[in-house]
Amino acid sequence: MKVRLRSLGSLAPAADVEHLLRGLPWPLSGQDEGPLEIDSTPCVDVVRGQLDAACLLQRLPSPPAGEALLVLTGHDLFLPALTHVFGASLLGHRRGVLSWCRLQLAPTPDPGLGRRMLIEATHELGHALGLVHCPVTHCAMHRTLWPEGIELKQPDYCPICRDLLRRLVQ
Amino acid sequence: MRSSLAAWFRDEGYVVSTAAGGKQALEQLTGDGADILLVDVKMPGMDGLELQRRVYELHPGGASRPTVIIMTAYAAVETAVQALKEGAYDYIVKPFDPEQLSRLVRKAAERYTLLSENQALKQRIEAAAPHLITSGQGGMGRVFEQLEQVAPTETSVLVTGESGTGKELLARLLHARSGRRFGPMVVVNCGALAQGVLESELFGHERGAFTGAVGRHRGKLELAHDGTLFLDEIGDVPPKVQVDLLRVLEERVLTRVGGNTSVPANFRLITATHCDLGQMVERGEFRQDLYFRINVFCIELPPLRQRPEDIPLLAQHFLALFNAQTNRRIEGFSAGAMASLCNHDWPGNVRELQNAIERAVVMCRGAQIEQEHFPFTAATPDLSLSAMEQAHIRRVLAACEHNVSLAARTLGIDRVTLYNKMKKFGIDRP
Numbered sequence: 001m002k003v004r005l006r007s008l009g010s011l012a013p014a015a016d017v018e019h020l021l022r023g024l025p026w027p028l029s030g031q032d033e034g035p036l037e038i039d040s041t042p043c044v045d046v047v048r049g050q051l052d053a054a055c056l057l058q059r060l061p062s063p064p065a066g067e068a069l070l071v072l073t074g075h076d077l078f079l080p081a082l083t084h085v086f087g088a089s090l091l092g093h094r095r096g097v098l099s100w101c102r103l104q105l106a107p108t109p110d111p112g113l114g115r116r117m118l119i120e121a122t123h124e125l126g127h128a129l130g131l132v133h134c135p136v137t138h139c140a141m142h143r144t145l146w147p148e149g150i151e152l153k154q155p156d157y158c159p160i161c162r163d164l165l166r167r168l169v170q
Numbered sequence: 171m172r173s174s175l176a177a178w179f180r181d182e183g184y185v186v187s188t189a190a191g192g193k194q195a196l197e198q199l200t201g202d203g204a205d206i207l208l209v210d211v212k213m214p215g216m217d218g219l220e221l222q223r224r225v226y227e228l229h230p231g232g233a234s235r236p237t238v239i240i241m242t243a244y245a246a247v248e249t250a251v252q253a254l255k256e257g258a259y260d261y262i263v264k265p266f267d268p269e270q271l272s273r274l275v276r277k278a279a280e281r282y283t284l285l286s287e288n289q290a291l292k293q294r295i296e297a298a299a300p301h302l303i304t305s306g307q308g309g310m311g312r313v314f315e316q317l318e319q320v321a322p323t324e325t326s327v328l329v330t331g332e333s334g335t336g337k338e339l340l341a342r343l344l345h346a347r348s349g350r351r352f353g354p355m356v357v358v359n360c361g362a363l364a365q366g367v368l369e370s371e372l373f374g375h376e377r378g379a380f381t382g383a384v385g386r387h388r389g390k391l392e393l394a395h396d397g398t399l400f401l402d403e404i405g406d407v408p409p410k411v412q413v414d415l416l417r418v419l420e421e422r423v424l425t426r427v428g429g430n431t432s433v434p435a436n437f438r439l440i441t442a443t444h445c446d447l448g449q450m451v452e453r454g455e456f457r458q459d460l461y462f463r464i465n466v467f468c469i470e471l472p473p474l475r476q477r478p479e480d481i482p483l484l485a486q487h488f489l490a491l492f493n494a495q496t497n498r499r500i501e502g503f504s505a506g507a508m509a510s511l512c513n514h515d516w517p518g519n520v521r522e523l524q525n526a527i528e529r530a531v532v533m534c535r536g537a538q539i540e541q542e543h544f545p546f547t548a549a550t551p552d553l554s555l556s557a558m559e560q561a562h563i564r565r566v567l568a569a570c571e572h573n574v575s576l577a578a579r580t581l582g583i584d585r586v587t588l589y590n591k592m593k594k595f596g597i598d599r600p
Contacts, residue, residue: 085268
């Protein structure tokens with residue numbers, strides 16, 4: 001499954017994006033496609049100073065058949081009910097968005113940022129391809145609510161999620 | 171927001187249903203019910219506070235009452251505080267921090283589980299309460315009346331009766347029917363322990379109080395806090411321990427052996443003895459002040475020979491019990507076996523009967539228990555009419571506490587006839 005990686009707004013550190021592209025697990029294969037040209041202004045909540053992830057997902061173009069789209073952004077994302085989210089996806093619609101805003105725990109260069117981005121990108125792409133959250137704590141599809149918790153996961157799917165993903169992709 | 175929250179909680183593993191307003195929520199609650207309600211303060215038709223009130227009207231208390239969490243905007247926090255005063259579990263301000271929201275609902279779920287388990291355990295305790303097997307006639311009827319009267323109170327109870335009459339069972343019944351039934355019931359057999367050991371067992375000890383006291387030990391009196399303390403064979407308590415016990419009963423605090431701090435001791439005291447404590451007081455063997463303290467209410471359990479009508483009931487009960495324990499299917503007793511049971515004197519009372527049935531169940535190879543399965547039926551019982559008449563008169567006299575007029579009325583004969591029969595059979599009044 002080819003993953004088109006697009007950026008929105010300021011660019012993520014190149015080394016971390018490189019780490020993400022190299023580390024995506026089977027059956028994902030990433031390719032950097034450069035900045036995404038869409039007008040995200042209607043999705044900006046000026047009062048909260050954040051970007052509405054649900055609104056943004058609706059505005060993303062549909063990827064070609066057999067491909068998935070992941071947008072990387074430095075904007076802080078939120079959903080109307082929640083203060084923030086690390087990322088969001090349209091379940092099974094092969095579209096997702098990931099913010100590194102809250103994944104950065106130390107000033108640039110944050111040595112752990114690349115790994116956290118890779119794990120959460122794997123997570124959001126899993127949703128985009130139809131996977132739901134997984135109770136296995138080291139699986140990339142396990143839900144984490146705080147950035148430190150991401151460190152407990154692996155940038156890969158557990159055998160059950162991988163098997164599900166294989167059938168979804170086929 | 172409703173649908174995104176529902177999806178969020180489904181992902182967390184919860185079973186979620188949503189409602190657009192208070193009325194719809196109430197309709198759903200009367201149908202499927204819910205354990206946790208996440209309620210917005212502002213809703214069309216019926217606001218969150220009103221919904222909470224209605225829900226609490228439907229579920230006034232207990233584990234079935236849903237846990238309510240109020241969702242509110244920052245500006246309406248005062249309303250949420252009002253909801254807390256009216257019984258809401260907690261409130262959360264919109265927009266929600268994902269971590270905080272998850273933790274709050276998880277804690278509410280844990281609380282609900284604990285409440286449910288607590289209620290289930292209480293029901294199991296109630297169901298597991300012991301019960302007396304008796305026809306309720308004769309002396310046992312009086313015991314039942316006394317039990318019903320005194321069990322719900324805080325009164326100290328002295329249970330007397332011969333060995334094996336069921337004094338501990340009665341104590342457990344008193345505990346099970348009291349307000350302390352969900353607290354501990356601590357049993358101490360005072361007759362089985364030497365003075366030093368009994369003192370330490372009852373009052374506990376501090377580390378280093380004596381050789382071998384390697385750590386702090388909480389005594390039975392302390393362990394019975396908020397429950398019931400049953401002191402069996404209280405007549406065997408040595409004088410020194412009687413003094414210490416009296417002090418605890420008067421002051422409701424105790425000091426561990428070797429310690430100097432007071433520990434609260436809030437327990438209900440039930441004591442039992444086979445001795446005549448009144449006579450022991452007269453002989454100076456038991457402290458009078460302690461006797462008055464423990465003998466606020468006395469229940470005397472009659473020996474089994476004074477309630478022969480209970481023997482068949484008890485025999486059937488023990489047969490069912492041992493059938494279940496040994497996976498046997500013995501149907502009952504032959505007429506001769508039952509006659510043997512009814513004619514036996516049972517000096518060991520119910521305990522002896524229980525042991526006899528247990529032995530008979532082991533010995534029995536057929537469908538019913540026969541006379542030869544009991545050790546006391548080695549000699550053929552005298553089943554003549556005269557012997558039966560004599561045994562029956564003895565039983566009735568014992569049941570009537572040797573009141574001849576009452577016994578004669580019970581037997582349906584006049585007093586003179588009864589006196590003549592007593593003379594004929596050599597039955598003396600005690």
